[in-house]
Amino acid sequence: MTGERRWRLVDVAASAGISTQQVRNYLADGVLPPTDRTPSGYRIFTDRHVRALAVARRMAEGHGWARTREVLAAVHRGELPAALAALDAGHAELDHERAEIARVLGAFETVLGGRPAAVPRRDARIGEVAAQVGVRTSQLRLWEQRGLLRPHRQRGTGYRVYDVAEARAAQVVALLRRGGYPFEIITAVLDELRSTGRPDRVRAELARREQELNRRSLRRLRASAALYDYLDATGEPARPLDGG
Incomplete structure (x- = not known):
């Protein structure tokens, strides 16, 4: 000194x-x-x-x-x-966040670019949704267990019932799983869609996060x-x- x-x-x-x-x-x-x-x-x-x-x-x-x-x-x-x-x-944490944003955005573009199947315009039971989405009912139950889907239960019978939003969510999950996306990315996409409700807002939010990351x-x-x-x-x- x-x-x-x-x-x-x-x-x-x-x-x-x-x-x-x-x-x-x-x-x-x-x-x-x-x-x-x-x-x-x-x-x-x-x-x-x-x-x-x-x-x-x-x-x-x-x-x-x-x-x-x-x-x-x-x-x-x-x-x-x-x-x-x-x-x-x-710095590795930032790199991971940057890669995750890119993957979520890529997954979201996959959803927008996919050909949506016609989903019921009313509440539907699990069998009907599975048929429309093209998966087994057991697959829908698995996705529900993972927190991806949130059907409600019919009073009296306890049957799973999917409203229009949850039927669309099942379609998104099926599309992304076919594209090989892991569950954490699918969860992120669904969270974005549920929180904003509009595709343009999802894009804007992801862009905002990327700018903040920069x-x-x-x-x-x-x-x-x-x-x-x-x-x-x-x-x-x-x-x-x-x-x-």
């Missing part, structure tokens, strides 16, 4: 607009590097702590506080590979750049790259 300016605890807190107790919490969590102490027992804060605090705030904007604590604590323990692994996991990705990119600059200032990246 030779040559670095010393900071008082209150000034470190003021640099980020937080309380002194939050600074102490960040120290305890490893978000900030360890401090030395004066002979009288006071913590010694330096420019590095202020830089680490600024990086932590930027990291939290992109990755959230849980992953920020994980990454910076690993860095300050000298475990850079663990920090990089945590960062990679965060914004989150950019925030993480900025966070990673800030972290790299912090590591570069302390010489951290050079060690693994040099094989030392």
